[in-house]
Amino acid sequence: MAKPMTKAQLVAAIADDAGTDKKTAAASLEALLAIITKEVSAGGAVTLPGVGKIYCRERPERMVRNPATGEQIKKESDKVVKMTIAKALKDSVNG
Incomplete structure (x- = not known):
């Protein structure tokens, strides 16, 4: 790589x-x-033509596990930035 x-x-x-x-x-x-x-x-989204779409998504409250202790804890809802890759970029990489 x-x-x-x-x-x-x-x-x-x-x-x-x-x-x-x-x-x-x-x-x-x-x-x-x-x-x-x-x-x-x-809370909006930005589309970069030929590259993809960058947007924010809210994750709901959920239960997670502490890897050190194995204890289940409740994680509050939060936001995460995501990106969807454009088909043109995927095709150029795989083509």
């Missing part, structure tokens, strides 16, 4: 593909991440 792309590598790739400098590419990436964070935190 290949190593994941770092933020610096991603910024450099965006700058290269867009034909701009790294400072502009970094600002664009930060703005995109801020928008996604704000929208998903508010």
Whole structure:
């Protein structure tokens, strides 16, 4: 498995593909991440065409087991961020 792309590598790739400098590419990436964070935190969803959909889902209250002691404890309801991968991306990986 290949190593994941770092933020610096991603910024450099965006700058290269867009034909701009790294400072502009970094600002664009930060703005995109801020928008996604704000929208998903508010309970919305963001669709990135060709990549997938990022959304927040609420998990109900449930019983869980402490792995150290084996004791059953009640876990309060919480929210979790999910992502559904787009069919186009799945096909490009498997094709």
